[in-house]
Amino acid sequence: EAGVAQSPRYKIIEKRQSVAFWCNPISGHATLYWYQQILGQGPKLLIQFQNNGVVDDSQLPKDRFSAERLKGVDSTLKIQPAKLEDSAVYLCASSQTGGSSEAFFGQGTRLTVV
Amino acid sequence: AQSVTQLGSHVSVSEGALVLLRCNYSSSVPPYLFWYVQYPNQGLQLLLKYTSAATLVKGINGFEAEFKKSETSFHLTKPSAHMSDAAEYFCAVSDSMDTGRRALTFGSGTRLQVQP
Numbered sequence: 078e079a080g081v082a083q084s085p086r087y088k089i090i091e092k093r094q095s096v097a098f099w100c101n102p103i104s105g106h107a108t109l110y111w112y113q114q115i116l117g118q119g120p121k122l123l124i125q126f127q128n129n130g131v132v133d134d135s136q137l138p139k140d141r142f143s144a145e146r147l148k149g150v151d152s153t154l155k156i157q158p159a160k161l162e163d164s165a166v167y168l169c170a171s172s173q174t175g176g177s178s179e180a181f182f183g184q185g186t187r188l189t190v191v
Numbered sequence: 192a193q194s195v196t197q198l199g200s201h202v203s204v205s206e207g208a209l210v211l212l213r214c215n216y217s218s219s220v221p222p223y224l225f226w227y228v229q230y231p232n233q234g235l236q237l238l239l240k241y242t243s244a245a246t247l248v249k250g251i252n253g254f255e256a257e258f259k260k261s262e263t264s265f266h267l268t269k270p271s272a273h274m275s276d277a278a279e280y281f282c283a284v285s286d287s288m289d290t291g292r293r294a295l296t297f298g299s300g301t302r303l304q305v306q307p
Contacts, residue, residue: 081234108293110294110295117200117299117300118299118300119195119281119283119297119298119299119300120235120281120295120297121297122294122295122296125294132294133294168234168235170235172293179225179237179240180237180293180295181237182227182234182235182236183234184232184233184234185233185234187232
């Protein structure tokens with residue numbers, strides 16, 4: 078079974094530029110998450126989708142971050158404009174609905190803002 | 192609101208020694224609890240999970256954890272450390288009651304070093 082795919086793996090941009098990350102979840106997983114992991118910290122939820130609807134985006138900085146999940150499958154996370162403090166690893170995860178809903182994680186995208 | 196506290200950001204053990212990584216949680220509803228491992232430049236891999244069945248949970252690579260409600264703890268143990276166990280370990284909690292909001296809340300992580 079294919080895992081969660083993310084691209085790119087690494088990205089370096091200058092502050093005030095924009096950037097986008099892509100995620101393809103495990104087939105059949107209705108729930109998709111984006112997490113931000115700053116160096117030395119645990120992952121923090123940015124947004125949760127159920128199919129193509131948003132369940133929780135309370136911690137998403139909406140003035141600069143946006144995310145969408147078209148057709149309830151792939152998802153993109155965008156930052157515009159980027160700030161130095163956005164330097165982090167952005168992890169995408171997916172899970173089935175119901176039960177313990179174990180989350181499966183992609184390898185992440187490491188963003189460096191200079 | 193849920194939260195997780197991992198005591199000790201760094202733990203160092205000798206190869207063959209007992210591994211004990213501590214996790215305490217706070218939750219207003221019965222929790223689901225998880226331990227994930229993260230190797231350098233990799234995503235998170237599930238080690239084990241507690242979902243209100245047996246309180247002693249066995250996971251992959253010889254790890255196990257015990258859910259203790261009275262202590263609000265879910266400590267991770269392994270009887271004998273191996274060099275390959277060196278990694279970052281994260282404890283996480285989710286809401287068992289609301290099936291629509293199962294996002295994980297993570298602790299800050301514990302880096303395990305294994306000395307030869």
